[in-house]
Amino acid sequence: MAFDLQGKRVLVTGASSGLGAALAVGLAERGATIGLCARRQGHLDEVLAQVQAHSPDSRAWAVDLGAIDGLDEFAARVLDDLGGLDVLVNNAGMPKRRWAWEHRADEIDDVLRVDLHSPIALSLALLPALDASGGRIVFIGSVAARLAPPSEAVYAAAKAGITAFAETLRVDLAVAGSPVGVHVVQPGVLDTPLFQLPDNDPSISDMEPLAPAEIVGAVVSALDTGAAETFVPTWFQDIPPVKTGDLDGFLQGAAEYTTTRLHDLGRPLPARPSEGTDRP
Ligand SMILES: NC(=O)c1ccc[n+]([C@@H]2O[C@H](COP(=O)([O-])OP(=O)(O)OC[C@H]3O[C@@H](n4cnc5c(N)ncnc54)[C@H](OP(=O)(O)O)[C@@H]3O)[C@@H](O)[C@H]2O)c1
Incomplete structure (x- = not known):
């Protein structure tokens, strides 16, 4: 059954840029009142102006979501300002592209x-309100959660972790008889600033980046269908079963593909862990 976004109160994290900005505008176009948050006030103000053209009661808050101790207070403010919450879209995120052993602490x-x-x-801080409203939680993961992408071990671990959390949260809520729906949307490479951010090794991806609008459509579709996990593009959903069917072969293939790709790009192979690194 279609999830009617008209009049729904939706918090989109990381809405100052990229996918979060597209989600904020796209969900406002469908009638939702949007709460936007991220750290950069100026960028938020620009997105808020676009969002308010569709839903004038939308709001924006500048907040560092990495400051975990402040999240309960932030959640309370959101609920106060929006008068409750129907959908939380956990979109904010940061990349880190490094060979696994080169990540600094x-x-x-x-x-x-x-x-x-x-x-x-943030999800747990807002869960009582979402339970009361019969709401939804959407996590923006990444295909990195399932595909062992080269030189993204920590980022992939975080995205795999959030996927595992969402799955178990969904089970626990069902056991409790809660109406809250939990969905993970796993995008491939997107046409956003994320992987151009400084202090990351260059990408070896040969995929054409997706327009954020495609992910907006996938989020709306997940709300409509109730799907636990959605891959974009959808053909990615065929890869995890292949991986689990022959994990050794899959990981060997990933290493061979990466080696070939580095060669084709004229880039060096990573130094072995015993050889040290130039990084400070
Ligand atoms: N780009 C891709 O290829 C790709 C692929 C798969 C999944 N994803 C996922 O898609 C999501 C959105 O990324 P994007 O591609 O749209 O990148 P983006 O344009 O860099 O957007 C990231 C957003 O997260 C916010 N953010 C980062 N750290 C924050 C913090 N500490 N506190 C508050 N907000 C914070 C940023 O805002 P401020 O800097 O203003 O705080 C920004 O609005 C992420 O979860 C990412 O992992 C991206």
């Missing part, structure tokens, strides 16, 4: 805090 901490701990903590 602070990078591991940042990625796990922003991409894993924060959406879990």
Whole structure:
């Protein structure tokens, strides 16, 4: 049954840029009142102006979602300002492209805090309100959660972690008889600023980036169908069964593909862990 977004109160995290901005505008176009949040006030203001053209009661808050201790207070403010909540879209995220052993300790901490701990903590802070409204939680994951992408071990761990959290949350809520729906949307490479952010190794992807609008459509579709996990493009859903059917072969194939791709791009293979790194 179609999920009617008309008049629904939706919080979109990471709405100052990329997919979050597209989600905020796309869901406002469908009649929802949007709460937007991210750190950059100026970018939020620009997106809010577009959103308010469709839903004038929408609001924006500048917040660092990586500050876990502040999330309960932020959640309370959202509920106060919007008068409750019907949908939480956990979209905010940060990349980190490094060979697995080259991540600094602070990078591991940042990625796990922003991409894993924060959406879990925010979801739990807002869960009583979503339970009361019969609401939904959407997690924007990544195909990285399922596909062992090269040089994204910590990012992939965070996205796999949030996927596992969503699955078990869905089970626990069903056991409790809660009406809250939980959905994970796993995009492939997107045409957004994320993977151009500084302090990441260059990508080896040869995929054509997807328009964020395709993910907006997938989120709306997940709300309509109630699907637990949605891959975009949809053919990605055929890969995890192949991977689990022959994990050793799949991982060997991923390593061989990566080696060939680096060669074709004229880029060096990573130094072995015993050879050290130039990174500070
Ligand atoms: N781009 C891709 O290829 C791709 C592929 C699969 C999945 N994804 C996922 O899609 C989601 C959106 O990413 P995107 O591609 O749209 O990238 P983006 O344009 O860089 O957007 C990331 C958003 O997250 C916000 N954010 C980051 N750290 C934050 C923090 N500590 N507190 C509050 N907000 C924070 C950023 O806002 P501020 O900087 O203003 O705080 C920004 O609005 C992410 O979860 C990402 O992992 C992206």
